[in-house]
Amino acid sequence: EIVLTQSPGTLSLSPGERATLSCRASQSVSSSYLAWYQQKPGQAPRHLIYGASSRATGIPDRFSGSGSGTDFTLTISRLEPEDFAVYYCQQYGSSPITFGPGTKVDLK
């Protein structure tokens, strides 16, 4: 099983700032099958990034993903008020599919 570790646990930032979230895998993620999801309280997760760096349908270009192998990054170039949420990485290249524990981006 691939274990995903996310850092930091919480990121306290202000609107307009840049957010950099890290996801590290215990072993190489097959074919960069790494996704990122955003979740707000009381809502289902929202698909942001797939294939490590491709934006999902309708996702603004301030969200970008990068990385390969075992190290991946989600960057939000300039935080909007609606971006304060929890972000999860997920590897879906091997079974079992696993999620990281999440990074909470909250208001400073």
Add this chain to the structure above:
Amino acid sequence: QVQLVQSGAEVKKPGASVKVSCKASGYTFTDYYMHWVRQAPGQGLEWMGWINPNSGGTNYAQKFQGWVTMTGDTSISTAYMELSRLTSDDTAVYYCARGEYRYGHDYWGQGTLVTVSS
């Protein structure tokens, strides 16, 4: 547009079973796997497994083998997840999510809260 609509909240006693439904619309049901993911209160996301609605084939996470059953009814484009022998540790929101091997989970249901309490 793609929609996954789940059944309503459930309250169950320990030892009982629960069956959650997920009705798909806006796409061909048999073209995509359906995954189930759960989230305990205040916790992260836990993948439970998937069903291939076209073949009925399933793949369950090892933790859930023997006590989860995923099925599908192609005539009504609905997937089901049944969990048996419930304990308080199974109190969670259960989500269905459409899966595509290149994209991950691109569409999610709204979630179904299952509460296990005596």
